[in-house]
Amino acid sequence: MLAEKFYRSLYRIRRIEEEIARIYHTDKIKSPVHLSIGQEAISVGVCEALRPDDIVFGTYRGHATYLAKGGNLEKMIAELYGKSTGCSKGKGGSMHLIDVAKGVMGTSAIVGTTIPVSVGYSYALKYRKSNSIVVCFIGDGAVDEGAFHEGVNFAALKRLPILFVCENNHYAIHSHHVSRRNSDNICERVQTYGMQAECIDDGDIFRIYDFTNNYIKRIMMGHIAPVFLECITYRWKEHVGPNDDFHLGYRTKDEAEYWIQNDQLKKLKSLLGADISSKIESAVDLETKNAFEFAEKSDFPEVKELYTDLFKD
Amino acid sequence: MQRILSYSEAIREAIVQEMTQNPSVIVLGQGVDDPKGILGTTKGLVDKFGSERVFDTPLAEDGMTGVAIGAALAGLRPVHTHIRMDFVLLAMNQLINMAAKMRYMFGGEVSIPIVVRSIIGKSWGQGAQHSQSIYPLFMNIPGLKICAPSTPYDAKGCLIQGIRDNNPVLFIEHRLLYYQRGHVPTEGYTVPLGKARILAKGKDITLVGISQMAIECLRARQYLKEIHIDAEVIDPLSLSPLDINTILDSVVKTKMLIVIDYAWMTCGAGAEIVAQLIERNIPRDVVIKRMGFASVPCPTTSALEQHFYPDAKEIALNAYQMIFSDKKAWQPITELQAEEVEFKGPF
Ligand SMILES: Cc1ncc(C[n+]2csc(CCOP(=O)(O)OP(=O)(O)O)c2C)c(N)n1
Numbered sequence: 001m002l003a004e005k006f007y008r009s010l011y012r013i014r015r016i017e018e019e020i021a022r023i024y025h026t027d028k029i030k031s032p033v034h035l036s037i038g039q040e041a042i043s044v045g046v047c048e049a050l051r052p053d054d055i056v057f058g059t060y061r062g063h064a065t066y067l068a069k070g071g072n073l074e075k076m077i078a079e080l081y082g083k084s085t086g087c088s089k090g091k092g093g094s095m096h097l098i099d100v101a102k103g104v105m106g107t108s109a110i111v112g113t114t115i116p117v118s119v120g121y122s123y124a125l126k127y128r129k130s131n132s133i134v135v136c137f138i139g140d141g142a143v144d145e146g147a148f149h150e151g152v153n154f155a156a157l158k159r160l161p162i163l164f165v166c167e168n169n170h171y172a173i174h175s176h177h178v179s180r181r182n183s184d185n186i187c188e189r190v191q192t193y194g195m196q197a198e199c200i201d202d203g204d205i206f207r208i209y210d211f212t213n214n215y216i217k218r219i220m221m222g223h224i225a226p227v228f229l230e231c232i233t234y235r236w237k238e239h240v241g242p243n244d245d246f247h248l249g250y251r252t253k254d255e256a257e258y259w260i261q262n263d264q265l266k267k268l269k270s271l272l273g274a275d276i277s278s279k280i281e282s283a284v285d286l287e288t289k290n291a292f293e294f295a296e297k298s299d300f301p302e303v304k305e306l307y308t309d310l311f312k313d
Numbered sequence: 314m315q316r317i318l319s320y321s322e323a324i325r326e327a328i329v330q331e332m333t334q335n336p337s338v339i340v341l342g343q344g345v346d347d348p349k350g351i352l353g354t355t356k357g358l359v360d361k362f363g364s365e366r367v368f369d370t371p372l373a374e375d376g377m378t379g380v381a382i383g384a385a386l387a388g389l390r391p392v393h394t395h396i397r398m399d400f401v402l403l404a405m406n407q408l409i410n411m412a413a414k415m416r417y418m419f420g421g422e423v424s425i426p427i428v429v430r431s432i433i434g435k436s437w438g439q440g441a442q443h444s445q446s447i448y449p450l451f452m453n454i455p456g457l458k459i460c461a462p463s464t465p466y467d468a469k470g471c472l473i474q475g476i477r478d479n480n481p482v483l484f485i486e487h488r489l490l491y492y493q494r495g496h497v498p499t500e501g502y503t504v505p506l507g508k509a510r511i512l513a514k515g516k517d518i519t520l521v522g523i524s525q526m527a528i529e530c531l532r533a534r535q536y537l538k539e540i541h542i543d544a545e546v547i548d549p550l551s552l553s554p555l556d557i558n559t560i561l562d563s564v565v566k567t568k569m570l571i572v573i574d575y576a577w578m579t580c581g582a583g584a585e586i587v588a589q590l591i592e593r594n595i596p597r598d599v600v601i602k603r604m605g606f607a608s609v610p611c612p613t614t615s616a617l618e619q620h621f622y623p624d625a626k627e628i629a630l631n632a633y634q635m636i637f638s639d640k641k642a643w644q645p646i647t648e649l650q651a652e653e654v655e656f657k658g659p660f
């Protein structure tokens with residue numbers, strides 16, 4: 001059942017990120033973390049519709065993307081701990097997650113950088129007559145960047161199999177979109193490049209799933225073209241780090257209220273009922289515990305690793 | 314009486330004073346008006362000077378650099394701020410193809426008085442894309458001035474000089490330097506771009522440290538005192554133009570030189586300084602060493618990151634080995650934190 005799958009994935013991401021936030025003060029995770037708490041339904045809704053061979057690219061706020069697409073949990077936590085068993089052997093940290101086998105092609109800490117890269121990947125998929133698609137997850141801040149417009153334009157020009165997913169949480173760090181853009185019309189702007197663009201403004205995970213599913217169906221029928229999905233959402237925690245930040249004054253708790261009430265996790269839980277949800281929860285809790293234990297027990301990389309993996313032989 | 318300010322207070326004071334005395338000075342950049350105010354350096358500026366003179370920008374580094382250049386052409390003096398130097402990579406086109414070239418290629422008809430502030434810095438776990446210190450790329454470009462002062466006094470003086478300068482100036486600040494405290498006069502003053510600062514006199518070895526490495530050199534100097542080595546420490550302040558003569562005089566005296574880049578060494582400030590010294594026929598028996606980042610992207614895990622950056626102990630050990638031609642490992646007994654070594658003058 002869909003709702004069960006959604007709940008499992010959503011709860012898992014929330015649980016893991018809350019655990020990250022809980023232990024963050026111990027300094028075991030010595031790298032900045034950009035939590036997706038509050039925004040997870042977008043990654044889950046999209047990735048539940050994807051097939052194993054589909055590809056995702058994400059941002060530094062990438063835990064949800066990575067996990068929703070099936071990225072290895074133990075390797076992610078080990079990566080956050082800087083251990084050699086991490087998905088990037090400890091060299092990447094929270095902002096640079098990758099699981100090639102699962103189609104997670106890497107997250108980047110420079111805003112907008114993965115946009116043209118995703119477009120290039122989708123160009124190669126089309127060239128190789130693959131049925132797979134690329135999903136490029138970005139924030140609303142990335143829309144400001146030249147690389148966004150250059151990438152979107154090229155994807156439209158070449159009719160590439162790529163789904164752009166813009167997680168619009170209204171802020172780039174502390175900067176609201178009104179101080180960065182004349183109007184909040186991302187979809188309209190994308191449409192002018194000749195690309196279909198839609199906005200889902202209520203965070204509904206079923207709508208996000210359906211949209212993605214329909215897109216894949218069209219690709220399978222041979223209608224190859226890029227599509228843009230804007231999802232309005234809200235970041236609950238501070239831009240970077242494990243805490244709340246309403247005290248800073250750049251945004252209000254009132255503004256958050258709708259999104260906290262609208263939490264997809266809570267909605268799914270009441271939909272499923274206590275029996276089913278608690279079964280899912282205890283399985284995830286155990287998995288989470290094991291993953292953190294795995295990270296704890298793993299070794300740090302040896303010093304000689306500093307010089308490995310610069311070039312491929 | 315010495316008035317003591319932190320490095321970040323000194324930067325803020327420089328901006329406030331220049332904005333007060335010259336209405337052409339404007340401040341733009343991502344987050345300059347936000348609650349954290351670029352680690353405090355732009356805090357309160359929007360309240361003081363209004364949102365026409367202090368404003369947040371879209372995430373459009375190259376575009377906004379072009380905007381700053383255009384405003385400068387029309388007579389303003391923009392100070393464009395980047396919270397990390399990695400983001401300046403997105404502005405390379407405007408900086409190098411336009412800002413650095415325009416005056417020359419238009420035969421002196423125009424000038425581009427912009428300051429591009431950017432913050433570099435070692436802080437744990439920032440990883441490959443949030444830790445870069447790419448001043449060597451810019452040192453390669455004629456038409457750009459670059460300075461990276463290490464003390465609060467020079468931060469204020471160089472920044473004021475940068476704002477008054479009629480050319481593009483890259484002003485590079487290291488995060489760890491923000492906590493340095495030192496003497497900063499109340500009034501506005503300038504420190505020339507193109508004259509190095511001798512932070513400590515010595516006779517046995519010359520240590521040249523770029524940006525925060527100058528402070529590591531001061532620490533190394535303390536360590537070396539244990540074994541009666543007297544190191545001279547120089548902060549070049551300005552990397553373009555580079556004051557080679559101050560370094561040359563020191564090296565002729567000490568016959569030993571370590572240059573410590575806060576960057577990768579290849580084609581870095583160390584490479585440039587050493588090449589210029591050799592071209593000036595320094596004595597054959599001068600012993601030279603370069604230090605800098607390990608020649609790989611910065612790893613995130615602390616297990617590797619701690620081997621990526623040079624530090625005071627490694628500088629001191631290298632000095633020891635050069636002086637005694639001794640490959641033994643040597644460890645200073647005392648332990649000094651960076652904050653404990655502050656340069657408070659004399660200037
Ligand atoms: C090119 C570039 N400029 C600036 C930054 C600094 N920065 C990091 S995250 C961020 C905000 C991005 O906002 P958005 O795209 O909306 O993503 P969100 O953090 O809201 O998920 C900024 C400006 C950066 N990483 N890269």
Ligand SMILES: [Mg+2]
Nearest residue numbers: 139140171172
């Ligand atoms: Mg955002």
